[in-house]
Amino acid sequence: MPHTPIAARFASAEAAFADQLRAKGLKNTPERLEVLRTIFSRHAHFAIEDIVAEMRRRGRPASRATIYRTLSLLAEGGMIREAVRGNGYTHYEHVREHHDHLLCVHCGAVVEFVSAEIERIQDEICRRHVFTPLSHSHQINGLCARCEGRRARKASRP
Amino acid sequence: MPHTPIAARFASAEAAFADQLRAKGLKNTPERLEVLRTIFSRHAHFAIEDIVAEMRRRGRPASRATIYRTLSLLAEGGMIREAVRGNGYTHYEHVREHHDHLLCVHCGAVVEFVSAEIERIQDEICRRHVFTPLSHSHQINGLCARCEGRRARKASRP
DNA sequence: CCTGAAACTGAGACGCAATCTCAACCATGC
DNA sequence: GCATGGTTGAGATTGCGTCTCAGTTTCAGG
Missing domain, CATH: 1.10.10.10 (Winged helix-like DNA-binding domain superfamily/Winged helix DNA-binding domain)
Incomplete structure:
Protein backbone atom coordinates (compact mmCIF):
# COMPACT_ATOMS: atom_id res chain seq x y z
CA MET A 1 0.00 0.00 0.00
CA GLU A 97 -14.20 20.76 3.74
CA HIS A 98 -17.76 21.86 3.75
CA HIS A 99 -19.46 22.88 0.54
CA ASP A 100 -22.89 23.21 -1.00
CA HIS A 101 -24.34 22.57 -4.42
CA LEU A 102 -25.65 24.19 -7.54
CA LEU A 103 -27.78 21.72 -9.45
CA CYS A 104 -28.64 22.27 -13.11
CA VAL A 105 -32.21 21.07 -13.40
CA HIS A 106 -31.81 20.59 -17.12
CA CYS A 107 -28.61 18.58 -17.55
CA GLY A 108 -28.10 17.43 -13.97
CA ALA A 109 -24.66 18.99 -13.62
CA VAL A 110 -23.56 19.63 -10.07
CA VAL A 111 -21.21 22.45 -9.13
CA GLU A 112 -19.89 22.81 -5.61
CA PHE A 113 -19.51 26.11 -3.87
CA VAL A 114 -18.21 27.26 -0.52
CA SER A 115 -19.04 30.38 1.40
CA ALA A 116 -17.57 31.00 4.81
CA GLU A 117 -19.86 33.98 5.10
CA ILE A 118 -22.99 31.87 4.66
CA GLU A 119 -21.68 29.40 7.22
CA ARG A 120 -21.14 32.21 9.65
CA ILE A 121 -24.64 33.59 9.16
CA GLN A 122 -26.12 30.15 9.61
CA ASP A 123 -24.42 29.73 12.95
CA GLU A 124 -25.72 33.10 13.96
CA ILE A 125 -29.26 32.11 12.96
CA CYS A 126 -29.03 28.89 14.95
CA ARG A 127 -27.82 30.75 18.01
CA ARG A 128 -30.67 33.17 17.72
CA HIS A 129 -33.19 30.31 17.60
CA VAL A 130 -31.48 28.23 20.29
CA PHE A 131 -31.12 25.49 17.75
CA THR A 132 -28.34 22.91 17.67
CA PRO A 133 -27.32 22.39 14.05
CA LEU A 134 -26.29 18.90 13.08
CA SER A 135 -26.20 19.17 9.33
CA HIS A 136 -27.62 21.27 6.60
CA SER A 137 -28.40 21.08 2.96
CA HIS A 138 -28.20 24.10 0.80
CA GLN A 139 -28.94 23.53 -2.80
CA ILE A 140 -29.58 26.04 -5.54
CA ASN A 141 -31.52 24.69 -8.48
CA GLY A 142 -31.33 26.43 -11.81
CA LEU A 143 -29.71 26.42 -15.22
CA CYS A 144 -26.03 26.21 -15.91
CA ALA A 145 -24.52 28.56 -18.48
CA ARG A 146 -24.75 26.07 -21.29
CA CYS A 147 -28.37 25.05 -20.71
CA GLU A 148 -29.46 28.64 -20.19
CA GLY A 149 -27.83 29.61 -23.50
CA ARG A 150 -29.49 26.74 -25.28
CA ARG A 151 -32.87 27.67 -23.89
CA ALA A 152 -32.48 31.36 -24.75
CA ARG A 153 -31.70 30.46 -28.33
CA LYS A 154 -35.01 28.64 -28.63
CA ALA A 155 -38.02 30.88 -29.06
CA SER A 156 -39.77 31.26 -25.72
CA ARG A 157 -43.47 31.57 -25.08
CA PRO A 158 -45.08 35.09 -25.36
CA MET B 1 -46.19 45.37 8.65
CA GLU B 97 -41.96 36.03 0.66
CA HIS B 98 -38.97 33.81 0.55
CA HIS B 99 -37.66 32.05 3.63
CA ASP B 100 -35.76 28.94 4.65
CA HIS B 101 -36.08 26.31 7.36
CA LEU B 102 -34.70 24.83 10.52
CA LEU B 103 -35.89 21.25 10.95
CA CYS B 104 -35.70 19.47 14.29
CA VAL B 105 -34.75 15.93 13.37
CA HIS B 106 -36.14 14.66 16.66
CA CYS B 107 -39.63 16.11 16.96
CA GLY B 108 -40.10 17.36 13.40
CA ALA B 109 -40.68 20.98 14.38
CA VAL B 110 -40.05 23.49 11.63
CA VAL B 111 -38.89 27.04 12.20
CA GLU B 112 -38.62 29.55 9.41
CA PHE B 113 -35.84 32.02 8.98
CA VAL B 114 -35.03 34.74 6.52
CA SER B 115 -31.68 36.23 5.75
CA ALA B 116 -31.35 38.93 3.17
CA GLU B 117 -27.63 38.59 3.54
CA ILE B 118 -27.65 34.93 2.57
CA GLU B 119 -29.88 35.73 -0.39
CA ARG B 120 -27.44 38.36 -1.50
CA ILE B 121 -24.48 36.02 -1.24
CA GLN B 122 -26.34 33.36 -3.17
CA ASP B 123 -26.96 35.75 -6.02
CA GLU B 124 -23.33 36.65 -5.97
CA ILE B 125 -22.33 32.98 -6.13
CA CYS B 126 -24.67 32.36 -9.05
CA ARG B 127 -23.25 35.32 -10.91
CA ARG B 128 -19.76 34.08 -10.35
CA HIS B 129 -20.68 30.65 -11.73
CA VAL B 130 -22.78 32.03 -14.60
CA PHE B 131 -25.69 30.10 -13.19
CA THR B 132 -29.35 31.07 -13.49
CA PRO B 133 -31.07 30.31 -10.19
CA LEU B 134 -34.66 29.09 -10.36
CA SER B 135 -35.25 27.92 -6.83
CA HIS B 136 -33.29 26.81 -3.88
CA SER B 137 -33.68 24.83 -0.73
CA HIS B 138 -31.74 25.70 2.32
CA GLN B 139 -32.45 23.60 5.31
CA ILE B 140 -30.62 23.27 8.58
CA ASN B 141 -31.22 20.02 10.40
CA GLY B 142 -30.59 19.75 14.09
CA LEU B 143 -32.22 19.77 17.48
CA CYS B 144 -34.61 22.38 18.77
CA ALA B 145 -34.10 23.76 22.26
CA ARG B 146 -36.57 21.37 23.84
CA CYS B 147 -35.23 18.19 22.21
CA GLU B 148 -31.64 19.19 22.87
CA GLY B 149 -32.48 19.71 26.54
CA ARG B 150 -34.23 16.37 26.75
CA ARG B 151 -31.30 14.63 25.18
CA ALA B 152 -28.77 16.31 27.46
CA ARG B 153 -30.77 15.23 30.49
CA LYS B 154 -30.90 11.64 29.28
CA ALA B 155 -27.20 11.55 28.43
CA SER B 156 -26.25 12.42 31.98
CA ARG B 157 -27.40 8.94 33.09
CA PRO B 158 -26.20 6.33 30.53
C1' DC C 1 -80.09 23.44 -23.56
C1' DC C 2 -78.04 18.73 -25.61
C1' DT C 3 -74.08 15.85 -26.57
C1' DG C 4 -69.84 13.64 -27.10
C1' DA C 5 -64.87 13.88 -26.79
C1' DA C 6 -61.62 14.59 -23.58
C1' DA C 7 -60.32 15.19 -19.06
C1' DC C 8 -61.12 13.80 -14.21
C1' DT C 9 -61.90 10.95 -10.05
C1' DG C 10 -61.31 7.23 -6.65
C1' DA C 11 -60.05 2.75 -5.04
C1' DG C 12 -56.69 0.06 -5.00
C1' DA C 13 -52.62 -2.02 -7.10
C1' DC C 14 -48.00 -1.06 -7.64
C1' DG C 15 -42.98 0.66 -7.29
C1' DC C 16 -39.36 1.52 -4.63
C1' DA C 17 -36.15 3.19 -1.05
C1' DA C 18 -35.41 2.35 3.45
C1' DT C 19 -36.21 -0.18 7.73
C1' DC C 20 -37.10 -4.07 10.48
C1' DT C 21 -37.19 -9.09 11.89
C1' DC C 22 -35.11 -13.05 13.30
C1' DA C 23 -32.44 -17.18 13.08
C1' DA C 24 -27.82 -18.39 12.41
C1' DC C 25 -23.30 -16.70 13.23
C1' DC C 26 -19.16 -14.94 15.20
C1' DA C 27 -15.90 -13.17 18.88
C1' DT C 28 -14.79 -12.81 23.52
C1' DG C 29 -14.66 -13.69 28.40
C1' DC C 30 -15.28 -16.84 32.09
C1' DG D 1 -16.62 -25.63 26.67
C1' DC D 2 -20.34 -22.58 26.59
C1' DA D 3 -22.71 -18.29 27.64
C1' DT D 4 -23.15 -13.53 26.35
C1' DG D 5 -23.99 -10.04 23.28
C1' DG D 6 -23.22 -7.79 19.07
C1' DT D 7 -23.56 -8.86 13.70
C1' DT D 8 -25.14 -10.52 9.44
C1' DG D 9 -28.25 -11.48 5.51
C1' DA D 10 -32.49 -12.86 3.35
C1' DG D 11 -36.62 -11.60 3.14
C1' DA D 12 -40.72 -9.41 5.07
C1' DT D 13 -42.51 -4.99 5.98
C1' DT D 14 -43.43 -0.16 5.91
C1' DG D 15 -44.93 3.94 3.93
C1' DC D 16 -44.70 7.73 0.53
C1' DG D 17 -45.80 8.52 -3.82
C1' DT D 18 -47.34 7.04 -8.57
C1' DC D 19 -50.07 4.62 -11.77
C1' DT D 20 -54.19 2.15 -13.71
C1' DC D 21 -58.65 1.93 -15.32
C1' DA D 22 -63.60 1.90 -15.21
C1' DG D 23 -67.06 4.98 -14.27
C1' DT D 24 -68.07 10.14 -13.94
C1' DT D 25 -67.92 15.04 -15.02
C1' DT D 26 -66.80 19.12 -17.70
C1' DC D 27 -67.48 22.20 -21.42
C1' DA D 28 -67.18 23.74 -26.30
C1' DG D 29 -69.82 23.41 -30.19
C1' DG D 30 -73.97 22.37 -32.09
Missing part, protein backbone atom coordinates in the same frame (compact mmCIF):
# COMPACT_ATOMS: atom_id res chain seq x y z
CA PRO A 2 1.68 3.19 -1.24
CA HIS A 3 1.93 6.31 0.89
CA THR A 4 -0.23 8.64 -1.17
CA PRO A 5 -2.42 11.35 0.30
CA ILE A 6 -5.40 9.18 -0.51
CA ALA A 7 -3.98 6.25 1.35
CA ALA A 8 -3.26 8.50 4.30
CA ARG A 9 -6.79 9.79 4.52
CA PHE A 10 -7.97 6.27 4.03
CA ALA A 11 -5.96 5.03 6.98
CA SER A 12 -7.09 7.83 9.25
CA ALA A 13 -10.69 7.18 8.34
CA GLU A 14 -10.22 3.54 9.25
CA ALA A 15 -8.63 4.51 12.53
CA ALA A 16 -11.33 7.03 13.32
CA PHE A 17 -14.02 4.50 12.52
CA ALA A 18 -12.34 1.89 14.69
CA ASP A 19 -12.24 4.38 17.56
CA GLN A 20 -15.85 5.25 17.12
CA LEU A 21 -16.90 1.63 17.19
CA ARG A 22 -14.77 0.84 20.20
CA ALA A 23 -16.15 3.85 22.05
CA LYS A 24 -19.65 2.50 21.57
CA GLY A 25 -18.84 -1.09 22.37
CA LEU A 26 -19.54 -2.09 18.77
CA LYS A 27 -17.48 -4.47 16.71
CA ASN A 28 -15.15 -3.73 13.90
CA THR A 29 -16.22 -6.34 11.39
CA PRO A 30 -14.89 -7.13 7.91
CA GLU A 31 -18.17 -6.01 6.38
CA ARG A 32 -18.03 -2.62 8.02
CA LEU A 33 -14.43 -2.14 7.10
CA GLU A 34 -15.16 -3.10 3.53
CA VAL A 35 -18.00 -0.60 3.23
CA LEU A 36 -15.68 2.11 4.50
CA ARG A 37 -12.97 1.10 2.07
CA THR A 38 -15.30 0.95 -0.86
CA ILE A 39 -16.57 4.43 -0.15
CA PHE A 40 -13.22 6.02 0.46
CA SER A 41 -11.38 4.30 -2.33
CA ARG A 42 -13.19 6.15 -5.02
CA HIS A 43 -16.53 7.81 -4.56
CA ALA A 44 -16.96 11.48 -3.85
CA HIS A 45 -20.72 11.34 -4.25
CA PHE A 46 -22.50 8.04 -4.23
CA ALA A 47 -25.81 6.32 -3.82
CA ILE A 48 -26.36 3.06 -1.96
CA GLU A 49 -26.66 1.18 -5.21
CA ASP A 50 -23.16 2.24 -6.19
CA ILE A 51 -21.80 0.67 -3.05
CA VAL A 52 -23.81 -2.50 -3.44
CA ALA A 53 -22.60 -2.86 -7.03
CA GLU A 54 -18.98 -2.13 -6.30
CA MET A 55 -18.75 -4.46 -3.34
CA ARG A 56 -20.22 -7.22 -5.44
CA ARG A 57 -17.71 -6.50 -8.18
CA ARG A 58 -14.91 -6.69 -5.66
CA GLY A 59 -16.10 -10.08 -4.56
CA ARG A 60 -17.02 -8.73 -1.13
CA PRO A 61 -20.78 -8.44 -1.38
CA ALA A 62 -22.75 -7.24 1.61
CA SER A 63 -26.46 -6.98 2.14
CA ARG A 64 -28.28 -3.72 1.79
CA ALA A 65 -29.19 -3.91 5.45
CA THR A 66 -25.54 -3.98 6.46
CA ILE A 67 -24.65 -1.18 4.10
CA TYR A 68 -27.44 1.04 5.35
CA ARG A 69 -26.45 0.30 8.92
CA THR A 70 -22.81 1.08 8.25
CA LEU A 71 -23.69 4.25 6.42
CA SER A 72 -25.64 5.41 9.45
CA LEU A 73 -22.65 4.76 11.65
CA LEU A 74 -20.33 6.62 9.32
CA ALA A 75 -22.71 9.55 9.12
CA GLU A 76 -22.98 9.56 12.90
CA GLY A 77 -19.22 9.64 13.08
CA GLY A 78 -19.12 12.59 10.72
CA MET A 79 -17.18 10.79 8.01
CA ILE A 80 -19.87 10.99 5.37
CA ARG A 81 -23.06 12.94 5.12
CA GLU A 82 -26.27 12.99 3.17
CA ALA A 83 -25.57 15.26 0.26
CA VAL A 84 -28.47 15.47 -2.12
CA ARG A 85 -32.00 14.30 -1.77
CA GLY A 86 -34.48 14.21 -4.53
CA ASN A 87 -35.30 12.11 -7.57
CA GLY A 88 -36.11 9.14 -5.43
CA TYR A 89 -33.03 8.32 -3.53
CA THR A 90 -30.44 9.77 -1.29
CA HIS A 91 -26.87 10.51 -2.22
CA TYR A 92 -24.04 10.59 0.25
CA GLU A 93 -20.60 12.11 0.06
CA HIS A 94 -17.35 12.10 2.00
CA VAL A 95 -17.03 14.89 4.42
CA ARG A 96 -14.20 17.07 3.24
CA PRO B 2 -49.68 45.39 7.08
CA HIS B 3 -52.19 42.71 7.88
CA THR B 4 -52.12 40.01 5.18
CA PRO B 5 -55.26 40.25 3.06
CA ILE B 6 -56.09 36.56 3.25
CA ALA B 7 -59.40 36.86 1.44
CA ALA B 8 -57.85 38.84 -1.36
CA ARG B 9 -55.00 36.46 -1.84
CA PHE B 10 -57.47 33.63 -1.70
CA ALA B 11 -59.57 35.01 -4.53
CA SER B 12 -56.58 35.80 -6.67
CA ALA B 13 -55.18 32.33 -6.10
CA GLU B 14 -58.45 30.84 -7.33
CA ALA B 15 -58.41 33.07 -10.37
CA ALA B 16 -54.79 32.34 -11.08
CA PHE B 17 -55.41 28.64 -10.78
CA ALA B 18 -58.41 28.84 -13.10
CA ASP B 19 -56.30 30.67 -15.65
CA GLN B 20 -53.56 28.14 -15.40
CA LEU B 21 -55.97 25.27 -15.96
CA ARG B 22 -57.66 26.94 -18.89
CA ALA B 23 -54.33 27.73 -20.49
CA LYS B 24 -53.45 24.06 -20.45
CA GLY B 25 -56.82 22.78 -21.56
CA LEU B 26 -57.41 21.23 -18.13
CA LYS B 27 -60.65 21.30 -16.24
CA ASN B 28 -61.62 23.25 -13.20
CA THR B 29 -63.25 20.67 -10.97
CA PRO B 30 -64.76 20.96 -7.51
CA GLU B 31 -62.08 18.66 -6.12
CA ARG B 32 -59.28 20.85 -7.37
CA LEU B 33 -60.91 23.97 -6.13
CA GLU B 34 -61.48 22.38 -2.76
CA VAL B 35 -57.85 21.36 -2.43
CA LEU B 36 -56.82 24.92 -3.21
CA ARG B 37 -59.26 26.32 -0.69
CA THR B 38 -58.23 23.91 2.02
CA ILE B 39 -54.61 24.82 1.58
CA PHE B 40 -55.08 28.55 1.43
CA SER B 41 -57.66 28.78 4.16
CA ARG B 42 -55.25 27.83 6.87
CA HIS B 43 -52.05 26.01 6.27
CA ALA B 44 -48.71 27.71 6.01
CA HIS B 45 -46.82 24.44 6.03
CA PHE B 46 -48.62 21.21 5.47
CA ALA B 47 -48.19 17.59 4.60
CA ILE B 48 -50.51 15.63 2.37
CA GLU B 49 -52.06 13.95 5.37
CA ASP B 50 -53.13 17.31 6.76
CA ILE B 51 -55.03 18.03 3.59
CA VAL B 52 -56.60 14.59 3.48
CA ALA B 53 -57.74 14.95 7.08
CA GLU B 54 -59.08 18.44 6.76
CA MET B 55 -61.01 17.78 3.59
CA ARG B 56 -62.61 14.79 5.23
CA ARG B 57 -63.51 16.90 8.25
CA ARG B 58 -65.09 19.44 5.95
CA GLY B 59 -67.21 16.78 4.37
CA ARG B 60 -65.40 17.18 1.05
CA PRO B 61 -63.09 14.21 1.03
CA ALA B 62 -60.82 13.62 -1.94
CA SER B 63 -58.56 10.73 -2.74
CA ARG B 64 -54.85 10.93 -2.19
CA ALA B 65 -54.31 10.56 -5.90
CA THR B 66 -56.34 13.67 -6.61
CA ILE B 67 -54.61 15.62 -3.91
CA TYR B 68 -51.17 14.68 -5.14
CA ARG B 69 -52.15 15.57 -8.67
CA THR B 70 -53.55 18.92 -7.64
CA LEU B 71 -50.50 19.67 -5.55
CA SER B 72 -48.31 19.11 -8.59
CA LEU B 73 -50.41 21.52 -10.59
CA LEU B 74 -50.26 24.15 -7.89
CA ALA B 75 -46.52 23.75 -7.58
CA GLU B 76 -46.19 24.06 -11.34
CA GLY B 77 -48.20 27.24 -11.19
CA GLY B 78 -45.90 28.61 -8.51
CA MET B 79 -48.60 28.87 -5.86
CA ILE B 80 -47.07 26.40 -3.48
CA ARG B 81 -43.69 24.76 -3.31
CA GLU B 82 -41.99 21.83 -1.71
CA ALA B 83 -40.65 23.18 1.53
CA VAL B 84 -39.03 20.47 3.59
CA ARG B 85 -37.94 16.99 2.79
CA GLY B 86 -36.82 14.52 5.35
CA ASN B 87 -38.34 12.38 8.07
CA GLY B 88 -40.09 10.38 5.42
CA TYR B 89 -42.45 12.77 3.82
CA THR B 90 -42.58 16.03 2.02
CA HIS B 91 -44.03 19.25 3.34
CA TYR B 92 -45.40 21.96 1.14
CA GLU B 93 -46.05 25.59 1.82
CA HIS B 94 -47.66 28.61 0.22
CA VAL B 95 -45.34 30.74 -1.75
CA ARG B 96 -45.06 34.01 0.12
